[in-house]
Amino acid sequence: MIEFSTQTKKKLEECLTHYPTRQAALLPTLWLAQEEFGTVTLEVMEYVAGLLDISPAHVYSVATFYTMFHLKPVGKYHLQVCRTLSCALMGGERILDHLKKRLGIEEGEVTPNGKFSLCAVECLASCGTAPAMMINEKYYENLDVQKVEKILDELK
Amino acid sequence: MALVLTNRVGLKDSHTLEVYKKTGGYASVEKLFAMEPGTVIEEVKSSGLRGRGGAGFSCGLKWSFVPQNIGKPVYLCVNADESEPGTFKDRLLLEEDPHQLIEGIVIACYAIRSTTAYIYIRGEFDLSYRRIEQAVKEAYQAGFLGKNIFGKKYDLNVTVHRGAGAYICGEETALLNSLEGKKGEPRIKPPFPAVAGLFGCPTIVNNVETLSALPFIINEGALAYRKWGTEKSPGTKLFSVSGHVVRPGTYEVPLGYPLKDLIYKDCGGIPDGKKLKAVIPGGSSVPVLTAEEAEKTFLDYESIAQYGSMLGSGGVMVMDEDVDMVWALRNLSRFYAHESCGQCTPCREGTGWVDKILQRVLNGGGTLEDLALLKEISDNMMGKTICVLADSIAMPVLSFIKKFPADFERYVRSHSAGGKMRILG
Known part of the structure; x- marks a missing residue:
């Protein structure tokens, strides 16, 4: 109970x-x-x-109507990558692809050690600082692959 | 340029009460309480301020629809659920100048005789949420909210209410349902919220940017606000520029400003010497403009309408010559298919069909007939649903195919070599 x-x-x-x-x-x-x-x-x-x-x-x-409630467990670090147009124009798809490869998981999955989970989300209102993602509550903006690597390395 | 809304943006600690007060904040209050609520409504009507959430309806006129003395409370709901792709202006106002919004809320509530306001803020906006929560707390401590605010015989309570991830909650009646603890499904209108809104009571839903313009209007007067803009679109507006420009960001400009100047002067033009191909001028839901149209139009409600598009939320998405318009449209169709609340069949099914067809075209499996089918589906979605989410993808579909036919034909020509050519009506 x-x-x-x-x-x-x-x-x-x-x-x-x-x-x-x-x-x-x-x-x-x-x-x-x-x-x-x-x-x-x-x-x-x-x-x-x-x-x-x-x-x-x-x-x-x-x-179940709202997307931000976790109906199943997410990782310690929950990565939400924006996939909508302004981010996509600035290379958002590359960020998502890179994260999938680097973490070895697909959208909606959690790494076996429970550290990371990954999903693609719609517009985060971060279009002027695209591409963008959220890790837990925090926004990470103006991303490129190198920056993403650095961010991941710093997450303990 | 900072004119009405963005004067404090970039100032150190601009989000605090201390800085806000030092820079003239809450000055409108004395003047406000010396006026009758009806006079405030008239002043805002004369300013010509139009709703900045997308619809562009006269703010003062909307307020005047609230019935008085019917024995029910009146509510103000602040729409801070900014989710329209390409739009990030309210986030700036919430993060940088939350007290300006609170002062606007005080003005609006006084005008419509409301003592309760809810700020419905999008769930993802963590920093905005913390800033506005902190600002509300500071305002309560200073006696600017709560009982007898500013020492006057007037109570005003403000609650910050977090959404939880649903684009549709930016639609005002979906927002009300969400606030009542329901799924964010839009309501059939009439009754309009001004008559029967939150908890069945008279309710005004105003956008963050609209409310943030009120302190200036009360302080300086309607005429001062009309110094900017055009006769029918007075004042200034925030435009969030994203995509292929050198300096993306939020810009405050007078309405009627040339879109060309915004893109080439303020935003530094298209990177890498490339050419402009297309601009979505008012958030992803509005019809796209060709480069030629974009370079000719002015940023006011009427000028953009001449090119068949809309000012919407002011989300300007810029695309250079390398952008594949089929790919861009499919990106948007996926968004609307994902965000449809599912209440109305034309939207629930239509957004999904459009997305699947575009995906097929993009994967090389489309025919020219698919383009005709997209048009037919869009026609069957427009104006046939409770809210405008269906229209919000139908309009992009129709305008993308009409204005960039070569992009679409390139995909389907090879596939339709069996002679299925058909003229698109």
Whole structure:
């Protein structure tokens, strides 16, 4: 049986004061859950549904609609490479190909040691500093293969 | 050039309350509270400020649709879900000048008599999120938000609400559903949000850039704002320039500014001495312009319309002579197929069909009939869905094929050598 820590429960209580309905706190609660449990599993969704007095089916429909909730485990470093036009014009495809080769994984996969996971994402609003990717929450911009190598080497 | 919106961009610690106040921030408030809410709406109407999220609708007019005294709260939702490919201007305003946005929120809320605002910010924007959260916190501590703000008999609460990755949530009614804890599916209009929006209450959804222009308009007056721009498109606008230019970035220019000057002067032209081939002037959803059209048009709502395109969100994507337009269009079709919310059949199926056909053409398996089919599908998507996501790929498809036929024919000619030639209608 999973449960939020006391600290997260406090955050949730505070969060609920901002909305006239409990359901409106669903995205913030899923964020808290992902922060605490790492992955938004079916068990997590059921727990969240209980907290907000909504159906697990509703939580499932929402958690699977948005791309940023991890329904299965990601690596310690989750690499999201932009594939949309402005990045593609500036060589974004080469960055993704290079990462696949270098890490030995395809999009949507995690390296066997759990250190890296890789996926292609749509426009990150980083078009003027293309090509771009995110590693966890951080943006890395104006990339080329050498820069990517350096970034990977620095990730412990 | 810094005119209205970007004066603090690049200043050290421009995102802090201290720097914001030192540089004239929150000065509009005294003037604001001396005005009646209705007068504020009139002032913003006279300024001619148009919504900068893409639709270009008059901001003051939108506000005036909010019914008063119906016993329900009125909400302001700030659309900070910037996701239109090629657009990165709101990110700049959120990161560099979050207090300017908060001052804009105070003005808008006062005008529409709202005491609650939500800032819906795209989930990926980590730095923007931290900056606006910090700024909201500072504003509460300073008494600029919360109870009796600025010592006046007026309460205003602002909540920052993070999205979680879905392009469609930038559509205003999808944004409202998302805020209510639902899937980001657009709603059928009417009723419009101004009448029945968030939690069924009157709601105004305004873009970050629109709200950020308000402190200037209240401080300096509508006429001062009209110093820039054209009669129908007054003021300044941010343009995010990306792709094949020497100096990509966000530029603030008066509306009516020549696109040619933006590309060749401000952005330093096309790198490596190459020629311009195409420009998408207003974010990926708008029809593409040829080089010739791009060099002739001006950046205001009316001038761009003359070339069959739109100013949209101001995301200018520049493509040089080496770009394969079939490849570029397929990149966009994949985006829309991925981002369709799936509610309406013409969009859910149409975006997927368009993407698969373009992929086939790109892989050398297309025929001339495929081009006719793309046109037919696009015609069946336009205007037949709840929101404009379907139109947002149909318009690129139709304009790319019409304006760059040689690129498409090169792919299909060899494959159609069996004599399947057909004139595209």
